[in-house]
Amino acid sequence: MTLDDVELRQLVPHVLNVLVRRGADFATAEDAVQEALIRALSAWEGELPSDPAGWIITVAWRAFLDMTRSDTTRRDREGRFDTEPPAGAAPSADDTLRLYFLCAHPDLTSSSAVALTLRAVGGLTTRQIAQAYLVPESTMAQRISRAKRTVSRAGVDRPGDVRTVMRVLYLVFNEGYSGDVDLAAEAIRLTRQLAALVDNPEVDGLLALMLLHHARSRSRTRPDGSIVPLADQDRSQWDTGLIAEGVDIAQAALARDQHGEYQAQAAIAALHADAPRVEETDWVQIVEWYDELLRFADTPIVRLNRAVAVGEADGALAGLAALAEVDEHVPRREAVSAYLHEKNGDLELAVRLYADAARKAPNLSERDHQTRQAARLNQLLRHQR
């Protein structure tokens, strides 16, 4: 029998809560659990202990005592804790929820909240988090210990709420796959766990949104990393199991009639997932959901995406009219403009806009994608002349 990495990491919030219940302070307890986790990863390679949770708790508690002792020795040469653990109440589901809230504390910057959540709730090691975000391990270690200091200073009584937690999980999901950790899968695992802890249709909406997007992950990029736009994706590669689950969760959430931005985004994703061929996409309904989404989150990005949907539902001119209302400076505006102008038959203008879009692309694969679009249209224009 072996315990995989995810099962091991699932123990982390529980173990952390056991230590806190025994009287350990959050920051030191969290370091102690990380220490125990790293030891478990090497010690358990050959053989699994009969009680993995008990093993981790024991090792983490000893690590906590060592950390506290060296601390107190320096301060006043007086041990505060016995080796015999004080009796603490068993942690409950509420403790795990409080841990989520604490790691998404409003005083934290989003990157700090992300890092702390991945370590204290997700049970990832500092090295894994550093690799995923392409920063040196020492930088990530500093970011996490700083985040814990901020949380301790601000007081654990005023943690974040479910909205800040959802924001953090959404950010983790959006980071995608990097290093040896699939952050999208990890975000889904943590959101699934959160959905089991709270009764909130928006959390369900977020989970559905993630599942529906994750279902398409295989078809979204080619093996060389280049982007495949939604219209060109091989829909036979979509994960129908994840889609069915995402659609079910989204429908159940929406039926409760407490709509919000994540549910609206999930509805849009579900409508895309529902179309066996791109030509069968229900763009009219998608536009309606974008209108709904605007009520909750009126951002230039939502308006930009809505313009694309309007272009499909009501034609390129309607799309261009919707685009005219969108802030000039929103990223990817040129890309959408190029697409709509091409659809409208104005290839000369579309070529210039694709080139603009490539220059302003926020990442490499989008830049390459827009460059290819410009090259494709240029070739077409040369043949026409």
Added chain:
Amino acid sequence: MAKYLLLKHYRGAPAPGNDVPMDQWTPDEVEAHIRFMSDFAARLESSGEFIDGQALSPDGVWVRYDGDGRPPVTDGPFAETKDLIAGWMVIDVDSYERAIELAGELSAAPGAGGEPIHEWLEVRPFLATPPTVTQ
């Protein structure tokens, strides 16, 4: 979170406010400048925003392919090359505003007379990985 490159130029940037070449500073002024730079990097390390920083020699050379089986051609340095990179720092910060704030602080490194150089630094965003959710 986004990564930015802060570029320091030997030449090519607009002239700084306190434009006395470093070789004409007093030894104390040079020391103060070096200390400022290392303190700045250390501060970013402790805030979890530091990725990398390097200084470059001004002696660069141009290299190009010269055909199959032939060694690369080297040439230069060309006097007309206007831009010369002196060094860089890569930071990983929460916002564009934070990147600008830090570049502003770095530009306040002390120079002649212990006064800030007001040096122009170039701030360049990295082309990042694409987000998962793009509708």
